[in-house]
Amino acid sequence: MNTLFVKNMVCNRCIMVVQHELDKLGIAAKSVKLGEVSLTDELSVEQKDALKQALNPLGFELIDDKKSRTIEKIKNIIIDLVHHRDNDAKTNLSDVLSDRLNHDYNYLSNLFSEVEGTTIEKYFIAQKIEKVKELLVYDELSLSEIAYRLNYSSVAYLSNQFKKVTGLSPSHFKQIREDKRKPLDKV
CATH class of the missing domain: 1.10.10.60 (Homeodomain-like)
Incomplete structure (x- = not known):
């Protein structure tokens, strides 16, 4: 697993904080972006535990299950569209999410509602x-x-x-x- 998924990364400052924690632990990353860290090498169990312990007090969480990763990706796409791409999303939100996540929008919508207790639209x-x-x-x-x-x-x-x-x-x-x-x- 050379990609880690991190919950609650919502801005550029979050990216810098996660990068800083990786650097402190000596974990090399190819890239760090909203909700996702691409690593150069696979983590040992000890490294993964150390990273979890470093990130949790800062409000971040490593996500292991597929549903949670998908939910976090949906949130990060929406945050990016609204907060970082002014007037960039002329297309339909359902199309953007379906295209970026390679899933049917109904599946994404039902999953989001089930896990978050609210709709993607809300x-x-x-x-x-x-x-x-x-x-x-x-x-x-x-x-x-x-x-x-x-x-x-x-x-x-x-x-x-x-x-x-x-x-x-x-x-x-x-x-x-x-x-x-x-x-x-x-x-």
């Missing part, structure tokens, strides 16, 4: 709303620019979805900024 919306919150706090873009960046069909649709999820209108949220953002892995 998770996707939650990520988009967190991105909207972030962009509102930065105060650099208008609501219409945010709607365009996140592929909403209109400002009204974004506002309605935002209010449905947060209980606040985007303008009210902006006024009371003390609403703390959730870490991406808690969405």
Whole structure:
């Protein structure tokens, strides 16, 4: 097994932290990306245990079973689409997931719902709303620019979805900024 799957890697900082832990343990990696580490050599049982012990206190977890790896891949694709590829996903989310994971969307959707207790669509919306919150706090873009960046069909649709999820209108949220953002892995 030259690929490890790591749960809760959601940003570039997570990648740097995991890379740092690998370096500290003397484990050579070809690449470290969201949720996945490609190793140059196979790990011994001792190395794998040491890595688990190093990552767990930092909020990361090595994933061994296939279902959990698939769920983590779904989450990482959605996080990447929403938080790192502004306005890049003009295509249907179900098509993106099916293409990238080589599985039928119905299988992915049922698996996600079974394991996570929510739908892929709700998770996707939650990520988009967190991105909207972030962009509102930065105060650099208008609501219409945010709607365009996140592929909403209109400002009204974004506002309605935002209010449905947060209980606040985007303008009210902006006024009371003390609403703390959730870490991406808690969405």
